[in-house]
Amino acid sequence: xxxxxxxxxxxxxxxxxxxxxxxxxxxxxxxxxxxxxxxxxxxxxxxxxxxxxxxxxxxxxxxxxxxxxxxxxxxxxxxxxxxxxxxxxxxxxxxxxxxxxxxxxxxxxxxxxxxxxxxxxxxxxxxxxxxxxxxxxxxxxxxxxxxxxxxxxxxxxxxxxxxxxxxxxxxxxxxxxxxxxxxxxxxxxxxxxxxxxxxxxxxxxxxxxxxxxxxxxxxxxxxxxxxxxxxxxxxxxxxxxxxxxxxxxxxxxxxxxxxxxxxxxxxxxxxxxxxxxxxxxxxxxxxxxxxxxxxxxx
Numbered sequence: 001x002x003x004x005x006x007x008x009x010x011x012x013x014x015x016x017x018x019x020x021x022x023x024x025x026x027x028x029x030x031x032x033x034x035x036x037x038x039x040x041x042x043x044x045x046x047x048x049x050x051x052x053x054x055x056x057x058x059x060x061x062x063x064x065x066x067x068x069x070x071x072x073x074x075x076x077x078x079x080x081x082x083x084x085x086x087x088x089x090x091x092x093x094x095x096x097x098x099x100x101x102x103x104x105x106x107x108x109x110x111x112x113x114x115x116x117x118x119x120x121x122x123x124x125x126x127x128x129x130x131x132x133x134x135x136x137x138x139x140x141x142x143x144x145x146x147x148x149x150x151x152x153x154x155x156x157x158x159x160x161x162x163x164x165x166x167x168x169x170x171x172x173x174x175x176x177x178x179x180x181x182x183x184x185x186x187x188x189x190x191x192x193x194x195x196x197x198x199x200x201x202x203x204x205x206x207x208x209x210x211x212x213x214x215x216x217x218x219x220x221x222x223x224x225x226x227x228x229x230x231x232x233x234x235x236x237x238x239x240x241x242x243x244x245x246x247x248x249x250x251x252x253x254x255x256x257x258x259x260x261x262x263x264x265x266x267x268x269x270x271x272x273x274x275x276x277x278x279x280x281x282x283x284x285x286x287x288x289x290x291x292x293x294x295x296x297x298x
Contacts, residue, residue: 175269
């Protein structure tokens, strides 16, 4: 069994047996081809001859190439799948990858804005322009509810329950959730809907979308990015921000204020509490900085 025939068989297995998409199959094959490149260059071993020690040396090699831990983990995942296939197809009697652990990955903490930054961004909005109040409402809702950009652009008037201070949003996997909305966001939503939006043209079947462009259709994700980018430039904010930055800031400020982690998880629509726990790390950093700055023995 040579590399080419083994990889060809693996590709067929992924497409036919596991019914994976073309892009996913290509990604798996690229990972295995990295191992093939290493094996042919170092010891000329076939797939049947690769040992656990060879795989450890291969991982060390791609690490020395400067490949980030997340990419190394993905490559190892593809290789593990390859050797499971060889075992399944009885092309090997053992699996050399079974005891190989993935590289330890550090979780990158998201960028956040201070309350002062957010106030400056909102203050920079020109309310004399037709889209000024709409843009102010967008920022208030993004930050006030911690929404994803897609949840914002798909927000419907029929899902606003402002009298009980809740909105219903559709998140990942089309899962719906109720999110509390604060008084500031409610105030500007009402102004926008009752005084600005009523004068906008409406495209057929788009009447229920909250935030509209000048043609009467829903705003795109790109447009939201552009609005935020322009505001950051206007106030000279030396930080790369996006709509998601407001979501991170929403969660961070809640945790810093003492909010319960489970409550924040519900509001963000996280499937797992471990995703929300990243904000506790941000909170610890904040507390550490406070101690360093203000404690007399620091």
